[in-house]
Amino acid sequence: MIIFLILLIPVLIAADQIVKYWAVHSLMPVGSMDFIKFGDTKIFDLTYLENTGAIFGSMSGQRWFLIGFTSIVIAAAVIGMFIAYKKNAKFLSFVIALFIAGGIGNLIDRIRFGYVVDMFELKLFRFAIFNVADIYVTVACILAIIYVLFIEPKKAKAEKNE
Numbered sequence: 001m002i003i004f005l006i007l008l009i010p011v012l013i014a015a016d017q018i019v020k021y022w023a024v025h026s027l028m029p030v031g032s033m034d035f036i037k038f039g040d041t042k043i044f045d046l047t048y049l050e051n052t053g054a055i056f057g058s059m060s061g062q063r064w065f066l067i068g069f070t071s072i073v074i075a076a077a078v079i080g081m082f083i084a085y086k087k088n089a090k091f092l093s094f095v096i097a098l099f100i101a102g103g104i105g106n107l108i109d110r111i112r113f114g115y116v117v118d119m120f121e122l123k124l125f126r127f128a129i130f131n132v133a134d135i136y137v138t139v140a141c142i143l144a145i146i147y148v149l150f151i152e153p154k155k156a157k158a159e160k161n162e
Contacts, residue, residue: 016131092147099137099141116133
């Protein structure tokens with residue numbers, strides 16, 4: 001399982017970087033394009049954005065802080081993944097691998113460009129513009145909450161009853 005996770009991380013990072021490559025070379029020249037719409041209602045657009053900050057553009061212009069902080073969080077996540085794996089928490093190990101891939105995907109952009117390339121714009125709710133790496137991190141956070149609320153208590157109860 002650990003070999004699978006170690007191989008999964010670069011595959012996820014590559015997928016993120018391929019989509020960002022497409023956005024830089026195909027989407028940037030046009031700026032934005034309709035992707036999903038029903039009648040006159042726009043649901044989802046592809047919109048090129050260079051985000052120099054963190055979530056929702058916060059901490060804009062703090063490139064080196066964001067690179068350093070992200071690097072520390074990724075290193076902690078790597079350690080956490082190995083600890084979780086040793087505790088036989090395969091689900092949690094997968095969640096952490098997803099988080100690591102998302103962090104590294106955005107870290108690559110910050111180091112290369114000084115900003116993160118975003119391209120998915122949810123128009124229906126006027127939400128932030130985001131990218132594949134952001135999706136990895138968001139899904140990882142949701143799965144971590146599920147783990148903490150539902151899986152870990154069952155495991156602790158089972159261990160207590162043994």
